[in-house]
Amino acid sequence: MLIRKELRIAVVGLGKMGLLHASILNAMPTVSFTAACDKSTLMLRLYRKIFSRAGITVVDDLDRLRDFDLDVVYVTTPISSHSYVAKRVYALGIARNLFVEKTLASTYDQARDLCELARIQGGANMVGYMKRFNVVFGKAKELLLQESLGALSSFKAYAYSSDFVGDGRTSKAPASRGGALMDVGCHVVDLALWLFGDLQVLSVKQQAQTGIGSERALSFGAVNPDGLEGEFDISQCMENYRMPEMGISILGSKGKMEVNDDRLLLKLSDGKSSTWYRHDLNDRVDFWLGEAEYYREDKHFVDSVLEKHDCEPSFYTASKVDCLIDQVRQRGEP
DSSP states (O other): OOOOSSEEEEEEOOSHHHHHHHHHHHTOTTEEEEEEEOOOHHHHHHHHHHHHTTTOEEESOGGGGGGGOOSEEEEOSOGGGHHHHHHHHHHTTSOSEEEEOSSSOSSHHHHHHHHHHHHHHOSOEEEOOGGGGOHHHHHHHHHHHTTTTOSEEEEEEEEEOOTTTTOOTTOSHHHHTTHHIIIIIHHHHHHHHHHHOOOEEEEEEEOSSSOTTSOSEEEEEEEOTTOOEEEEEEESOOTTOSSOEEEEEEEETTEEEEEESSEEEEEETTSOEEEEEGGGTTOOOSSOSSOHHHHHHHHHHHHHHHHTOOOSSOHHHHHHHHHHHHHHHHHHOO
16 A cells, blocks of 8 residues: 655635644645635635645635545634534545544534544544643643642633623624634633543633623633542633733642743742743744644644554544533533
8 A cells, every 4th residue: 555755635714724724734845735625705716826826726615625635634614614524524535634623513412423433434633722732831741740749739720812802792703703612711621631631510600791602701610530620710801911821820739830821830839949931942843833833733643644643632532622611501501
């Protein structure tokens, strides 16, 4: 069997995230960015001219991707269409290897269905929780594995942005992005699952007077199987957060850790303290666009397909985020 040295890849959805991944993939020597798909007439008119110069075909119908002998499809459409597009890709035999931007699906039931389809297909599958590829959060994971904090007692996690500061309560903009939890909060939920293991929701406090799925802010408590309790605070209307920020503070028997996208502070009970910043942790990649973690996650996925090994976060791993989001929705209902 011939093993390709270059993967033929298509991107479905030419919004911000689709263009970001397309640009990164096109810079990788092991990738042939072959085709793109989008239904927007404006996008098609614009990108057909640009992409055709590089030999990339842009189509308006997902079914047409069957003609390109693809190895991989990236699904970067709105969350509400993730399940439909991924199922269609599998059903038509367009590709066995799928990368889906966060969140995997709109509901946990949809996510479970995709996990089963991925298992049957047998290819590589991954979801775009790129914060796992941030070097600072990676350092936090390393310290926890080394038990630098001793026995963990509690944690507090946050995800903040200023996207809807001053936005009227009747605005539909938060709902178009799935609400604060699915838009920015899912990243810190994934980080907490990565760091602390499975979680169950204990209680929910909705801070903005809108429905679940269109909320601008909310908080909730959760617990892992070992009894470790944590609190999540999520808001899209927090002032002075032009760029979204995620962070976690963790208490343990040996001290406290505070970590966000750019800095990790470790304070131990014996008086010792250490601080690490991004630039202390070899935050370098071959092609920088957006943040370095975007390149790392794409390279991890591409290498996994080429070398035929598992990658993380997989559909199964990411479905746990959807499960927790469903729990929050259910407990947050009147």
